[in-house]
Amino acid sequence: MNHLPEAWGRPRNDVYGSYDHSYLQGSHPQQHTQQPIVTGTSVVALKFNGGVVIAADNLASYGSLARFTDVERLKQVGTHTVVGTGGDMSDMQHIYEKLLDTLIIKEEYQNDGHYLRASHIYRYLSRVLYYRRCKFNPLWNTILVAGWDDGKPFLASADLLGTTFSSPALATGYGAHLAIPLLRRACPDEAAVAGITRERAVELVEECMKVLFYRDARSLNKYSMAVITGEGVETTGADGEKKEKVHVEWRKDIELANQSWKFAENIKGYGAQTV
Amino acid sequence: MSLSSVEPLSFDPTYSFESSTSRGAPRQHSFNPYTDNGGTILGITGDDFVVLAGDTRHTSGYNINSRTERKVYRLGEDNSLILATVGFGADSKDVAETMTRAVNDFKFNHNLKNMTVNAAAQFLFTVLYGNRFFPKYTHCILAGLDKDGKGRLYSYDSVGSYSKEGERRAAAGAASSLIVPFLDNQVEFKNQYLPASNGTTERPVEDLPKETVVKLVKDAFTSATERHIEVGDGLQIITVTKDGVFEEMVELKKD
Numbered sequence: 001m002n003h004l005p006e007a008w009g010r011p012r013n014d015v016y017g018s019y020d021h022s023y024l025q026g027s028h029p030q031q032h033t034q035q036p037i038v039t040g041t042s043v044v045a046l047k048f049n050g051g052v053v054i055a056a057d058n059l060a061s062y063g064s065l066a067r068f069t070d071v072e073r074l075k076q077v078g079t080h081t082v083v084g085t086g087g088d089m090s091d092m093q094h095i096y097e098k099l100l101d102t103l104i105i106k107e108e109y110q111n112d113g114h115y116l117r118a119s120h121i122y123r124y125l126s127r128v129l130y131y132r133r134c135k136f137n138p139l140w141n142t143i144l145v146a147g148w149d150d151g152k153p154f155l156a157s158a159d160l161l162g163t164t165f166s167s168p169a170l171a172t173g174y175g176a177h178l179a180i181p182l183l184r185r186a187c188p189d190e191a192a193v194a195g196i197t198r199e200r201a202v203e204l205v206e207e208c209m210k211v212l213f214y215r216d217a218r219s220l221n222k223y224s225m226a227v228i229t230g231e232g233v234e235t236t237g238a239d240g241e242k243k244e245k246v247h248v249e250w251r252k253d254i255e256l257a258n259q260s261w262k263f264a265e266n267i268k269g270y271g272a273q274t275v
Numbered sequence: 276m277s278l279s280s281v282e283p284l285s286f287d288p289t290y291s292f293e294s295s296t297s298r299g300a301p302r303q304h305s306f307n308p309y310t311d312n313g314g315t316i317l318g319i320t321g322d323d324f325v326v327l328a329g330d331t332r333h334t335s336g337y338n339i340n341s342r343t344e345r346k347v348y349r350l351g352e353d354n355s356l357i358l359a360t361v362g363f364g365a366d367s368k369d370v371a372e373t374m375t376r377a378v379n380d381f382k383f384n385h386n387l388k389n390m391t392v393n394a395a396a397q398f399l400f401t402v403l404y405g406n407r408f409f410p411k412y413t414h415c416i417l418a419g420l421d422k423d424g425k426g427r428l429y430s431y432d433s434v435g436s437y438s439k440e441g442e443r444r445a446a447a448g449a450a451s452s453l454i455v456p457f458l459d460n461q462v463e464f465k466n467q468y469l470p471a472s473n474g475t476t477e478r479p480v481e482d483l484p485k486e487t488v489v490k491l492v493k494d495a496f497t498s499a500t501e502r503h504i505e506v507g508d509g510l511q512i513i514t515v516t517k518d519g520v521f522e523e524m525v526e527l528k529k530d
Binding site for chain 2: 130136163
């Protein structure tokens, strides 16, 4: 290695000829993201009486290649919130490690008894996504924010365009096609949330993850799940500051159970064929 | 086979069985910052009231994202201003938020005096036209009571065009083409003639009572729900009268 750092890591001129700088020139206009590269697939989430359950598998695909099989796409943000991300994994890591971690650290430095709830995290994320789309430099993700907020379960979605909406059952990517109909059958509207127990919600989301693994070619039989439940209100500090108690139960590296591929032997052609 | 004939791996969104006639010419795939989230809004004025309504279905293509996303907003708590936005959901919400903030700021900058509906109308134009070269892809209907207590209604295109005189009725969004001719006939009495005149004298336009207007709104949306896939689920009707602002939620078909 010589004393010129700019030459490090490049082919030696005396061996390979001089370096062709046209490949690394800075004169062309800067390109923004036009497509995602390493991607995560669906995130599935459902509200129940007393909380929210959210799940995402552990795969990051490179096109059709199952490239990374141990990626955690769910992240707890503060004490009240879990976010799940589909789409570009590097953008997800930017959001998780550069934006959300910083946000929470700054919030905790205040040490003023205030804390960010799920709706605040959601608000922040959706504004960041919308701001980036307005700069024509989108973060290529669809994000579900699940949590406990003001005595109620919270669940909402935001995507790379800044589109936001909320519903008692949400799923991104392929899940929007395959999981949503299954979840809506159990939970058609906000009123139905009261009739869904935690066990039932977990069961439904597990079922969705299975259906998604059967039919989504960019999914994995290993996934993570987080169950966020409200546990009442606690008094913190001497000044009687109230804070909602929230419990987040994590289940990681869940192996897809009770698979049945019996249907597979009957499939001919693309599935619709009968002969 | 020479190595150069092997196609490099790519993330073409096309399929292997698609014809490759356009190979060779570089194709540019670019980010599209807009989408359409469906839905329809509708507003009708009477003499001393105004009604603004919108369905609560939020779509992406054939998917229903949510059945409960409202798109008629109150701009503040103690005034008569209401705004409905439809089109690209993200831009629509951003415009509604900008307006809410402006109306609120105005109040605190003007000794707690509320913004008048015509001032809000002019401001909304400024907001929309200010984004003329990267338009907010949203169609707005702004309504409220003026200082004489008359119902006022203004409708906008995505770059801010509006009529300062206001309108008797307006519809925008996915099913506006279905609703507008209905309103032409039922609110403006187009193609209606006085029975005694044997089809020679047009029926004179008159202000409708509130109950009739609300009935028309419900009819317009149930019909639009039948014929347009992006309309349905729920109907939010906001009525502004001198007694205050009232919201009514009505069920629409969810298919």
